[in-house]
Amino acid sequence: MHDTADPFFEPYDRDEIAYGDVPSAPIAAYLRQVIGRRVLDQQQNISHAIDLGAGAGRDTIALAKAGFLVKAVDLSQRGLDRIMQRARNAGVDQRVTTQVADVRQVDVPPGSHAAIVATTVLDHIPAEDAKALWQKLADGLRPDGMLYVEVHTTEDPGSDQEPGCDSNDPVSETADAVINYFRPNQLARWATDPEARLRILKYEERLEWDYTHGPEHLHGKAILLAVRAGFHPPYYGQPAAFPQRTSQ
Template sequence: MDEENREPADAQRSQWQETYRSHPGMYGQAPSAPAVHAARVFRSAGAGSVLELGAGHGRDTLYFAREGFTVRALDFSAVGLGQLRDAARAQGVEDRVATMMHDVRGPLPLPDGIVDAVFTHMLLCMALSTEEIHALVDEVRRVLRPAGAFVYTVRHTGDAHYGVGTGHGDDVWEHGGFAVHFFSRALVDSLAEGWVLNEVFAFEEGELPRRLWRITQTRPR
């Protein structure tokens, strides 16, 4: 990542630590709509294990665990992961949840082909450079078994916050203290090279509302 983008990316760890500390369980207990979709996709593909990137305080992690999947939950916020572990114990699913603190700008700390499915909700559109996003998707492919499914969501360039606030280059815009890499369709298509692109689904979430794509793609056999 160039120096222009590294500063907001590094600042996001502290931003999220403080956000989770100030607003524990901030996203509530109900799973996101993309996670519900992903569980159906993963179950249809015969998946038993799920890797979730950017798990936060774990509303989707816990949903996958309640649905019977074993889940590896990665995040760079120790505060968020602590809340996730507490909730997993309270819900009686701690035996199906493992947490790891990790910054996805580095290689994933997992062996090749170890997981059946990968899910991430809005992590790829954090303050990552295009180069780092490509490197992360390459890592997802590496740790995913052949025919495994990858479901991810991103805010895109049709979102109301695109072009608003402080621009950091590379389609990264910071608004309200949070930096977002807004995806073009060309970026989605480039990330699907070497994969089977199953679906690009447009949806809205939250206030404004945020405009997102939910992408489902499969590693070839």
């Protein structure tokens, strides 16, 4: 049944599910280079991951395939149903659980997670709630944990602020759900605040064309891949610029 209260029901109900099935590139690179290597070294124990605002699960499925036990959280029941469908198709449904919940209410105990992902959800909640959730996520990392955050920025043509609001470029069909566009450097400042106890592996603010749902459109994004300060994985690059010849 169509859930009229869920603005993402129809995009997730499509045969070609919105946002596609390709995971966020920095996460894919991290899983291939860091987690893949640790599995090879047989150093990895069971690790918990959480995907907040998981949508239809392109990042959830990548994490599960890499061996994580993943909890996918979203307000959209339809999105979570598609995640379980994809997880069964990929043979990783034993490693995926779903929770219909507001990300602001989710329990993320300090030091509990090896991977925390929030791909475009901190921008779907009010600014003060986003900051509180951010601190919970930073605190939630294990000493060898990885945090990935992606947000829309004020460069996005859907933004109500400059420069995005002055743009004539096409706006995303789901732009109305974004209520908290991040300002230049804002996510970087959060990540470098000593209270976050993070070390940045990758930070970028960029414009990107999106062909994964609805009519093609432009996005302004900030992306962050960070680990707990003091964690030094053997190799990470995205793209992999100078990999060791024998690495996977």
